[in-house]
Amino acid sequence: MTQKILVLPGDGIGPEITAEASRILAACQARGLDVEVEEGLVGGSAYDVHGEPLPTETLEKAKAARAILLGAVGGPKWDTLEDLAKRPEKGLLGLRKNLGLFGNLRPAITYPQLADASSLKPELVAGLDIMIVRELTGGIYFGQPRGIEERNGERVGFNTYVYSESEIERIGRVAFEMAQKRGKKLCSVDKANVLEVTILWREVMERLAPEYPDVELSHMYVDNAAMQLVRAPKQFDVMVTGNMFGDILSDAAAMLTGSIGMLPSASLNESGQGMYEPCHGSAPDIAGLGIANPLATILSVAMMLRYSLDEPALANRIEDAVGKVLDDGLRTADIASVGTRTVSTAEMGDAVLAAF
């Protein structure tokens, strides 16, 4: 049966980078991948047309799709919207929640060709390969009660950081299984010396551990994890943590590889339906200039092929093509360095297609 793919370009550089990724998708179709590709609106660009960041039509298309490719959402144009529910970010959060995409996989890999681009000393990041597993549909992002209200004559803002045992167990299993397929080390990050919700988190991780005897489980406080990522990132294999800590740590980890323009991500639900997007944001400052790096989005297609479409061979081909283009010395401006050739978004797409 033909499966559906929904492409959501979003805002900022989103349309430029998804355009190149769509060309790779089309090339996969030419090689026999049986999918039907649609487009839709999300984020600020959806708000501009429909008055909301996640129109019903987009949500319906997303539900019907096996996989979604998202560019990026957000930008200064919508930052001043009074109503938080109308902000571009709510389009993204709404997709995650409505499709139950609780398992966020964020690889932090140093591409050997780019190790010098890291702000860390090369020996600390060469060969770095961490997988951060972030819970994506719970925690403080979605906890109730939340709001701003009057108490004792002044306004008070509040949010709730909440996890149930089953939510923790579900993401824990994703992380343990990931560790089994990789280096067999899992570090669970919490703040169990202060927060009750993360005491439960740690307890559930401990309870799961005997079911994965080949995986070595450790625990680390989030402040220490932030330090250890900076000090010696190669000590980590798989990390698992909640929504908020995962947001912070995965961005720090991505940046320290020096390869942030290259890093894809996957957000999966229990049936393998997934949303795929680059780790970087919508970069409104360079939107429309044709200079954005499409590689993280192209590599997100590879993740899609691997995790939602069961096409590992095609995924490998894309990753190899990207490696070859880097070996050839082609770079978009964000990853350019002495001795390399700076190319445009479209030229980079051309090159990957040619190597595919």
Next chain:
Amino acid sequence: MTQKILVLPGDGIGPEITAEASRILAACQARGLDVEVEEGLVGGSAYDVHGEPLPTETLEKAKAARAILLGAVGGPKWDTLEDLAKRPEKGLLGLRKNLGLFGNLRPAITYPQLADASSLKPELVAGLDIMIVRELTGGIYFGQPRGIEERNGERVGFNTYVYSESEIERIGRVAFEMAQKRGKKLCSVDKANVLEVTILWREVMERLAPEYPDVELSHMYVDNAAMQLVRAPKQFDVMVTGNMFGDILSDAAAMLTGSIGMLPSASLNESGQGMYEPCHGSAPDIAGLGIANPLATILSVAMMLRYSLDEPALANRIEDAVGKVLDDGLRTADIASVGTRTVSTAEMGDAVLAAF
């Protein structure tokens, strides 16, 4: 009137490092500083004696003191205590809360003598000088309701991230005033695209800004702040944020200087009463070996002299003495490098005293 100083050695390396700092305090007394120094128990070592991490006697002494010098708390010995209220960390949190020490100042400075010790490339951290202002008595650390309870047939853990306008305003003013005395740039860190409590945070910071027209206020999402600290830390002057984000970002910032064994901190209330402690932890793995670095604790005495005792000249003398000892090539093991001389905790204390 003679002011009281309370020294709380705490756990792990705490007793060793506060011993050296106490010698510097005594040297200040010899130079005319009119203080009376007492000792007390806190953390795991207090639990071992009194069955609680913050005995009433310690709290009373702390309230009566103008300033507290704390070593560090915590260690594996107490990590398995079922009752969170008995854990060493609660001693520290109890002191902060009971004394109303809402203003946590965490400098992240690269000592020129140690720039090579950073995991970042030297040019990115040379001359780095950030002041992180962290709110310390509110936010998710203390928010109610909190706990673990049964809901719909399973256990659920929950904590509350809450700030009132007056709490935000109070820490905002500390940060704006700090920026006025420094580089006049203040970056407020929040997650206003997701969390209501930080929408209020941002709003209050904006409202305060016109009262400090010489300070340039900017806002950054916490995930981006974690990335920017790794990418280009020198873009920051003063950063202000809530308790949890401050915990994470200040540890990352401290680590990336390469000088973490050197960094002191201050926690102040509205009357200038303060608690002073090194940024690093209790390092149970090296406790009792006589090799811990006492400099962060010695520099915490300098902060105490500056912020609670109004003795800036003595504070400068201590800082100069530490600089001289580093110039002379003396290092404890944690900051040792080729060409320097590794010394013990006590030898380092001797050297600072000799240079004082």
